[in-house]
Amino acid sequence: MTSPNPSIKPFSNAPPHMSPHATTSFRSLPASLAEAVTRLDIRPRRPVQGRGEGLHRSPEFGASVEFAEYRDYTPGDPLSRIDWAVYARSDRYRVRRFQEETSLRAALLLDTSASMDFHGQGLLSKWEYACQLAAGTIYALVRQGDSATLYATG
Secondary structure, X not given: OOOOOOOOEEOOOOOXXXXXXXXXXXXXXXXXXXXXXXXXXXXXXXXXOOOOOOOEEEEEEEEEEXXXXXEEOOOOOOHHHEOHHXXXXXXXXXXXXXXXXXXXXXEEEEEOOHHHHOEOOOOOEHHHHHHHHHHHHHHHHHHOOOEEEEEEEO
């Protein structure tokens, strides 16, 4: 996945103005967060255009177990898709269509500006919280068979 903005680069490491301990939170998640993301299920609100089979609804029709609609038969349609029970009731050839399921391709943006080095009352900086959130989100996406790209900007 390429970045639409040249100032946004794929994530490689903490920016130079960040403290050296900032990258440790990205390498390993705290146990409580790792446990929480194993239960996380990320679903898009709308059908998505993806590559390959997956868990998410696509705007396309295809081979799936989830029935979508009937449409009139047109020559060339597979005969196995004709719903013969509907034909018996209506004397019209109707073809079953199924909702295609696809995988999600997600892009996450991570702010690397100097403001992310802010430490408030908590133990972690904004940068460390952002890294943990991004790592957890990417872990959840990859675990369910989706792909994710992390971009650093700032």
